[in-house]
């Protein structure tokens with residue numbers, strides 16, 4: 001049963017609209033925790049503004065901060081399904097919509113702050129959006145996210161039917177790719193966070209792919225993590241080679257120098273291996289019933 005079918009079949013007639021309620025209208029601690037976590041960056045930004053902790057260009061600071069959070073939360077929302085497969089903690093699905101809407105919220109706040117920075121000079125804003133390629137990619141991503149946000153409720157699941165609804169919501173991958181392109185084009189100096197976020201995105205996509213196409217055991221999942229880590233290192237090196245002309249080998253060898261920082265490729269490898277081990281442990285504790293049947297060797 002797909003998410004949409006499952007969602008509809010369990011729809012409660014009097015479902016509460018509160019973000020911390022489950023579909024039966026009861027308090028869900030998971031949703032409450034997620035809601036508070038999603039509200040925290042906005043509260044932190046408001047506090048920095050209120051206490052004057054921002055630089056002399058507060059709007060520029062907040063545009064960057066809100067953009068970072070929109071990007072992080074968007075990728076986090078894509079982690080829900082793989083984590084559900086691995087942990088078999090089905091309740092995780094309760095927070096997927098909230099994460100998607102939070103990503104949309106931070107994207108819209110990001111755009112509003114940018115418009116405020118440009119003093120709401122609409123003609124200028126419009127020209128910038130269509131002339132600067134990095135803004136056009138951001139705009140395309142936002143339009144997709146708005147379409148997904150608007151249709152993320154029961155009404156549209158019923159209206160479109162489960163199959164079309166799932167096909168429409170697969171556009172989230174395009175939104176994530178466009179947002180990553182927007183991020184990479186915008187970078188001025190340090191590509192660490194962009195490389196890290198794109199590495200996690202690739203890892204999540206790869207895990208989805210191997211689960212669908214292969215019968216992944218621990219070794220396959222660990223090998224996938226290694227390939228994704230190498231791809232992250234290669235992306236980072238390619239970015240610096242193209243934008244700053246730093247030799248590829250110099251950036252690649254920085255991955256083996258731990259005196260300054262741990263490069264993104266290692267974090268991607270760590271996350272991938274952790275997920276693989278979690279899957280192996282989960283399957284040992286209770287062998288796969290249905291969802292994980294195909295990956296019984298994990």
Ligand code: HEM
Pocket residue numbers: 060063064065066067068069070071074103107110111114129135138139140141142179182183186187
């Ligand atoms: C119409 C849509 C958008 C516009 C006009 C826009 C505008 C901008 C601008 C002007 C910056 C540069 C900030 C600076 O360097 O001072 C920026 C950076 C950024 N944007 Fe967007 N953006 C849009 C959509 C998005 C979306 C949908 C996402 C992610 C989901 C996103 C994520 C980011 C990120 C991660 C940065 C880099 C922040 C940093 O440097 O730390 N943006 N955006």
